[in-house]
Amino acid sequence: MEPTAAKHSFLSNILVRLFSFAVLIFAARFAYLITVRGGSCYSTDFCFLSNNLYPNPKLRADLSYDGGDPFSGKNWRRSVDYYATIFQDLIAEGSLSLNSRALCIDTPSGEDVLALKEVGVVDSVGIFKKPSPPLVVQGNGRRQPFSGESFDFEFSGSGILEQSRRPSEFAAEICRTLRPGGFLVVHTAARDAYSFHSFLELFKCCELIRSREINGVDSSSWILEILLKKEKNPKFPALENSTLNGNAVNKCPVHGYKRELVKNAETLIMDEPLKPWITLKRNVKNIKYLTSMIDLSFKNRYVYVDVGARSYGSSIGSWFKKQFPKQNRTFEVYAVEADKTFHEEYRTKKGVTLLPYAAWVRNETLFFEITRDPSQKIMMRGKGMGRISSVQTSSSHMGDMDKIQGFDFANWLKSAVGYTDFVVMKMDVEGTEFHLIPRLIQSGAICLIDELFLECHYNRWQRCCPGQRSPKYQKTYSECLDLFTSLRNSGVLVHQWW
Known part of the structure; x- marks a missing residue:
């Protein structure tokens, strides 16, 4: 009987070890999903319960462009790969590091957040008006749910900034939550010089590092990528010679x-x-x-x-x-x-x-001449104002004048x-x-x-x-x-x- 008992004990030990090994692999995979993949499972390589890991079924349906699983769909995967390439370039040039705390602004699907995690920037999160945890939490570009100087890197893609109704508030929130020395990357379809300078005027807290034209996600269109760095002591540009509130002659900078x-x-x-x-x-x-x-x-x-x-x-x-x-x-x-x-x-x-x-030109009482029809020699009221004259004291002019208030x-x-x-x-x-x-x-x-x-x-x-x-x-x-x-x-x- 002893050989039989020993054999049974040996088999039990093997089963326990196999079970423990399987649990260990599952735990490692789960930890990988949470820390690197952001809780989503879309890969074809060793993926458990791929249809149930993402907690928002509606978002999964919205992202399923080709009718299949959104995290294995071609459009979803292409977007993630596109952003991953962008972020790898930024890592290579030193604007982004694996230790950066990163924020993606107004990202409904979180492809950019996922791309950051894939390239190794684990401490990454996105915000959108409708949260999609764990990639995206509730918030928006004009009202970020974070304290000041929280992030080393912020990203605004897909033309989000130009769609904002109040881009100055959008920019102010970035200036508030971005740490001094931190980087901001914005993708925009607006590529003319006027809009570029309008963009820079919004971010007085930052200095321009570079701008370049790159392919968009679909590769058929070009977009402008702008890289800014938050200054430790923000500069506020003024007009040449004087500010607008000065009394000296001002000259507009003619770019x-x-x-x-x-x-x-x-x-x-x-x-x-x-x-x-x-x-x-x-x-x-x-x-x-x-x-x-x-x-x-x-x-x-x-x-x-x-x-x-x-x-x-x-x-x-x-x-x-x-x-x-x-x-x-x-x-x-x-x-x-x-x-x-x-x-x-x-x-x-x-x-x-x-x-x-x-x-x-100043605040004072004025008189304007009542318009006359030269052919009919009669006064025409309500046809628009005539010449404005400065204040006059002579009553001889009052018959053809109306008193009005002028302002600076x-x-x-x-x-x-x-x-x-x-x-x-x-x-x-x-x-x-x-x-x-x-x-x-x-x-x-x-x-x-x-x-x-x-x-x-x-x-x-x-x-x-x-x-x-x-x-x-x-x-x-x-x-x-x-x-x-x-x-x-x-x-x-x-x-x-x-």
Whole structure:
């Protein structure tokens, strides 16, 4: 009996050892999944319970592009491999290390998080409005659920940043949670010079390391990869010579990309038109809008200011709302109009803020002339303002004047918008442009205007009276042309309006 008992004991020991070995292998595989693969199982190499490891069935269905298991699907695997290659390049150049604590921002599926773990950056996590643990926790780019200076590396791919409604808040959160000396990598489809500089303006906490064009995930499109490093002592760029709040003459920095945009604009009408009411109106069709040449993705707000707006249908409703190319952006609209005739109409217009004053170089009471029809010799009220004159004490002028309140338009503009905003302005102020434009330049407020549509008033030929010039304005067409030319030479994209 002893040999039989010994044999039974020997077999039992073998079974116990085999079972222990199997448990050890399973435990090792489980630890690998949790620490390296982020809890997901998608590989064909030694994968247990691949259909049950991921805790979010809905996400698994969403990611299953080819109808099969999402973690073995070609699109899913291709995305992970794509990001893994990107991160390996960053590791090779020293921008990312295996010891980095990494964050992927607004990643719904977590392919980039998984790629980080695969290349060895184990301490990685993603955020999205709908959590998908363990790869992605709840959060978003504008409200990161982490304390300050938590990460050594942050990544924003798939054009996430340009889709943000408030990119400045998005950037501020990155600056808050990224450690000094940490790196930020952003992938964007916007590749023009204007949007690139708009992007850099958002990240004042960082310095640019490099940018390069690379293939996107599908290999059929090109994207821009931007690498930034958070500075220990962030620099805040200012205007040349002075800040906007200074009293000295300010000069806008005219970058090469701005000169190129101005160069690509429609040509100015050099010869005075004999029928300006026809020529200038037709010229509107030739205008090359800035939004047809650039990408607006990285602007924080979109603002349209109509100076001398008159009625809502005069230009806001008839032109800006219907014809101006907005790239599907929602613009804040300001109507600057002192004539009380039009004020009531704006009370019913949603999305339009009325400033019931006259744009001027300082805050003071003004008088404007009531427009007269030269052929009928009668006063025309409500047809728009005439020349603005400074305060007068002589009562002899009061019969043809209306009193209005003027305000320092340049100061208001500086308080209302900033460099990260996209600002479009139309100005039709009955000759006051020769006062307002120099004030905008002197104060530096002109630097805040991205695109200007300016009607310049001069002693043009009259439609009613052939061979006669309008006595209303003293400036000549040549002086108007000088004004347009000087603005363009200063890097301001200005168009001749009618």
